[in-house]
Amino acid sequence: MHRSVFAALALSACAGATAQAQNVHVNPQNSFISQAVKVPAGSEMLYVSGITPDTVPGAPPATPFGDTKTQTLSVLNKIGAILTAQGYGFEDVVMMRVLLVGDPAKGGGMDFAGMMEGYNQVFGPLKNKPARITSQVAGLVRPGMYAEIEVQAAKKP
Amino acid sequence: MHRSVFAALALSACAGATAQAQNVHVNPQNSFISQAVKVPAGSEMLYVSGITPDTVPGAPPATPFGDTKTQTLSVLNKIGAILTAQGYGFEDVVMMRVLLVGDPAKGGGMDFAGMMEGYNQVFGPLKNKPARITSQVAGLVRPGMYAEIEVQAAKKP
Amino acid sequence: MHRSVFAALALSACAGATAQAQNVHVNPQNSFISQAVKVPAGSEMLYVSGITPDTVPGAPPATPFGDTKTQTLSVLNKIGAILTAQGYGFEDVVMMRVLLVGDPAKGGGMDFAGMMEGYNQVFGPLKNKPARITSQVAGLVRPGMYAEIEVQAAKKP
Numbered sequence: 001m002h003r004s005v006f007a008a009l010a011l012s013a014c015a016g017a018t019a020q021a022q023n024v025h026v027n028p029q030n031s032f033i034s035q036a037v038k039v040p041a042g043s044e045m046l047y048v049s050g051i052t053p054d055t056v057p058g059a060p061p062a063t064p065f066g067d068t069k070t071q072t073l074s075v076l077n078k079i080g081a082i083l084t085a086q087g088y089g090f091e092d093v094v095m096m097r098v099l100l101v102g103d104p105a106k107g108g109g110m111d112f113a114g115m116m117e118g119y120n121q122v123f124g125p126l127k128n129k130p131a132r133i134t135s136q137v138a139g140l141v142r143p144g145m146y147a148e149i150e151v152q153a154a155k156k157p
Numbered sequence: 158m159h160r161s162v163f164a165a166l167a168l169s170a171c172a173g174a175t176a177q178a179q180n181v182h183v184n185p186q187n188s189f190i191s192q193a194v195k196v197p198a199g200s201e202m203l204y205v206s207g208i209t210p211d212t213v214p215g216a217p218p219a220t221p222f223g224d225t226k227t228q229t230l231s232v233l234n235k236i237g238a239i240l241t242a243q244g245y246g247f248e249d250v251v252m253m254r255v256l257l258v259g260d261p262a263k264g265g266g267m268d269f270a271g272m273m274e275g276y277n278q279v280f281g282p283l284k285n286k287p288a289r290i291t292s293q294v295a296g297l298v299r300p301g302m303y304a305e306i307e308v309q310a311a312k313k314p
Numbered sequence: 315m316h317r318s319v320f321a322a323l324a325l326s327a328c329a330g331a332t333a334q335a336q337n338v339h340v341n342p343q344n345s346f347i348s349q350a351v352k353v354p355a356g357s358e359m360l361y362v363s364g365i366t367p368d369t370v371p372g373a374p375p376a377t378p379f380g381d382t383k384t385q386t387l388s389v390l391n392k393i394g395a396i397l398t399a400q401g402y403g404f405e406d407v408v409m410m411r412v413l414l415v416g417d418p419a420k421g422g423g424m425d426f427a428g429m430m431e432g433y434n435q436v437f438g439p440l441k442n443k444p445a446r447i448t449s450q451v452a453g454l455v456r457p458g459m460y461a462e463i464e465v466q467a468a469k470k471p
Contacts, residue, residue, distance in 0.1 A: 033363055039360075043359075044197055045195070045200075046193055048288060049190055086193060132363050134455060137292045141269055201353065201354055202468075204350060206445040207448065294451055295450040296449070296450035313355075
């Protein structure tokens with residue numbers, strides 16, 4: 001691609017002005033999530049819909065999607081495929097919202113520990129952890145669903 | 158507006174660097190929502206507060222805001238007005254979070270089907286569907302509210 | 315830093331193209347929250363994780379984190395510290411999601427009024443109010459937690 005010296009100067013100035021740095025993961029205690037993630041100006045964003053788990057072949061009728069750990073892994077696997085198809089990876093995830101439903105097998109409360117096992121299997125080895133919020137909601141779209149996750153990812157175009 | 162040839166070169170280089178493309182709606186199965194929406198670098202974003210429904214004149218005291226479909230349409234109508242006032246339209250919505258409350262008339266579960274009827278009335282005819290997450294929460298700010306929605310929209314400045 | 319006149323022209327053109335304006339808070343009724351907040355192109359974004367309250371020294375075992383107002387203030391104080399450390403302030407918050415849990419001392423419903431007292435103590439004096447959504451969820455990560463808040467902030471780089 002041919003550019004004059006003037007255009008080259010222009011492009012250089014633009015790059016400076018729009019600050020094409022990587023996301024900054026604020027995680028001073030090296031925790032399993034970041035306290036915050038800074039997305040630099042000039043980034044592209046990907047908003048992914050809330051993703052629900054797949055059914056488990058042969059699962060008992062009462063728990064068609066498996067337990068919370070199983071569902072978390074199913075959801076993250078599906079999110080990973082969506083990210084990859086759009087040119088993103090798990091390390092580009094800047095925000096994650098985890099919705100859990102109370103598991104009758106865990107006394108009716110959310111199985112936070114089970115979700116963490118699934119989460120850590122995927123995000124544990126990664127350097128860049130997302131910011132995250134987790135809560136127990138009253139219900140998801142189908143009975144037996146204990147986990148749904150939505151993410152936003154960002155990267156340089 | 159007068160610009161020198163150098164400024165014209167500069168502007169051209171900037172346009173290339175900031176990639177002023179439209180949002181990309183990832184919806185391979187032509188579903189009622191997008192799997193994901195990509196917001197290109199250089200976009201302007203609009204964060205809209207959670208919007209609650211208006212009361213229905215003459216409604217019974219137990220259901221002052223009507224049923225879930227009615228509330229969904231009320232909320233989307235109000236969101237549409239907010240978007241329009243800021244120069245946006247429903248097709249610019251990139252992410253939507255739908256919070257539903259269990260409807261006693263539906264056995265206490267969320268009326269997902271009712272929400273979908275209202276949603277499809279507005280978004281069904283549109284080419285660009287938002288990414289979305291829907292959950293049943295324990296309560297909204299006033300009794301009888303069954304639906305609250307928040308959206309983010311994005312477009313070229 | 316040395317720049318030629320051509321680079322100066324280029325930078326000027328870039329500034330025009332990327333519109334480095336401040337966030338626009340749409341709040342026609344001067345309410346305690348904005349109806350919407352517009353984030354101009356060329357902004358940097360900060361995604362903060364859901365922040366939970368600190369325990370209150372000497373609190374009764376049943377309410378280790380205090381009431382909803384106390385928890386809201388604890389959470390906002392912690393969010394303020396995170397924002398400051400990254401070069402942001404409360405006026406840069408564009409979106410806030412407040413998750414409340416029913417307080418047994420308030421009949422089991424969320425203590426919206428208590429949350430508002432804490433919120434107004436911080437945001438009342440500020441000119442720029444965030445967009446916001448508040449809901450009652452079924453549970454947070456630890457018993458006795460009645461409030462968790464996540465925010466996104468945006469500013470010029």
